[in-house]
Amino acid sequence: MxxxxxxxxxxxxxxxxxxxxxxxxxxxxxxxxxxxxxxxxxxxxxxxxxxxxxxxxxxxxxxxxxxxxxxxxxxxxxxxxxxxxxxxxxxxxxxxxxxxxxxxxxxxxxxxxxxxxxxxxxxxxxxxxxxxxxxxxxxxxxxxxxxxxxxxxxxxxxxxxxxCPHCRKMCQLKTRILTRGGRQSLKKLRLHQKMLKLQRLEDEKNRRRESVRLEEVKKRWYAIKEERKKYALATMEEAKKWKFTMFLELTRAGKSVSEIEELIELLDDNASVPK
Structure with a gap:
C-alpha cells in the first residue's frame, strides 16, 4: 500500500x-x-x-x-x-x-x-x-x-x-541567559537589513546616473552624425564646383573632352577628391 x-x-x-x-x-x-x-x-x-x-x-x-x-x-x-x-x-x-x-x-x-x-x-x-x-x-x-x-x-x-511555579521560574531564568544571544542576533539582523536598504538606494542612484550618462552619449553621437553629414554634403558641392572650373580652364586651353576626363579621373585617384 x-x-x-x-x-x-x-x-x-x-x-x-x-x-x-x-x-x-x-x-x-x-x-x-x-x-x-x-x-x-x-x-x-x-x-x-x-x-x-x-x-x-x-x-x-x-x-x-x-x-x-x-x-x-x-x-x-x-x-x-x-x-x-x-x-x-x-x-x-x-x-x-x-x-x-x-x-x-x-x-x-x-x-x-x-x-x-x-x-x-x-x-x-x-x-x-x-x-x-x-x-x-x-x-x-x-x-x-x-x-x-x-x-x-x-x-x-x-x-x-x-x-507549575518551578517550571515558570526555570523558564524565566533560561530566558535571561539566552537573551544575550538573541539580542546580538537581532542587532545583526537589523544591521543586515540596513545594509540591504542602503545598497538598494545606491543601486537606484547608480542606475539613474547611468541612464543620464547614456542619454548624453546618445545626444553627442547624433550631433556628430549631423556634422559629418553636413561636411560630406559641403565637400561634394566643392568637388562639383572644382571639376566644373577645371573643365572650363582645360577647354579654353584647347584640350579635348576625353583628355579632360582622363585628367580629372587621375587627379581624383591621387588626391582622393570626391566625385
Missing part, C-alpha cells in the same frame, strides 16, 4: 467516524507534513545555542513556552507522537550516539513544561474537538485555518495557566 492510499483511507475514516471535515487524502497528507515540519523545526530551534527571546518579546510578556507554541501549535500533543523519534530530534544530539529515549529526555529537559507540567494537566474538552460537522461550508480552507487558530489560542492559554 502506498503512502497516498493510506492517507486516503485515513481521511475517509476520520471524516466518517470522528466528525472531522471532509478532507481528501492529499489534503490530510499536506496537513500532516506541515505539522511534522513545524514540530521538527521548533525542537531544532530550542537546541541551537543562543536561541531565546529578544528584548521586544520580553517586554511583551513572551516566554519560551509561548514562543514554542507560536513556532508549532499543539506542541505538547505532537510531542507525544513524534517526541521519541530519532529523526525528529536535533541532529546535534543524535551525533552523540544517544538512543531515542535518551535524546528525548535531554531535549525535554530544555523545554520546561513538556515533562514536569504535563502531569496532572487536563486538556479542556472544548480545545480537543474543534472539527464539528458544519455541512458543506466547512470545506472552505479559510474556515478550517481560522478554526485551527482558535483551537491553538485556547490550548495555549489553558496550558500556560497551569504551569
Amino acid at each position: 502506498t503512502k497516498g492510499k493510506a492517507f486516503s483511507i485515513m481521511a475517509v475514516n476520520l471524516s466518517g467516524n470522528h466528525g472531522f471535515p471532509h478532507l481528501q487524502g492529499d489534503e490530510l497528507k499536506k496537513r500532516y507534513e506541515r505539522y511534522y515540519d513545524m514540530y521538527k523545526r521548533a525542537r531544532e530551534w530550542l537546541a541551537v545555542t543562543g536561541s531565546g527571546l529578544t528584548e521586544e518579546e520580553i517586554s511583551l510578556g513572551y516566554t519560551i513556552e509561548k514562543k514554542m507554541h507560536e513556532k508549532c501549535p499543539h506542541i505538547y500533543r505532537i510531542n507525544v507522537v513524534f517526541g521519541n523519534r530519532a529523526n525528529v530530534n536535533p541532529s546535534a544530539l543524535g551525533s552523540l550516539g544517544l538512543g531515542s529515549e535518551e535524546i528525548l529526555s535531554v531535549v525535554d529537559s530544555q523545554l520546561p513544561g513538556i515533562e514536569e507540567c504535563q502531569i496532572g494537566v487536563e486538556i479542556p474538552e472544548e480545545s480537543r474537538i474543534v472539527e464539528e460537522d458544519h455541512g458543506d461550508d466547512f470545506l472552505a480552507e479559510e474556515f478550517y485555518v481560522e478554526a485551527e487558530l482558535m483551537e491553538m489560542k485556547k490550548f495555549t492559554r489553558s496550558m500556560l495557566d497551569q504551569i
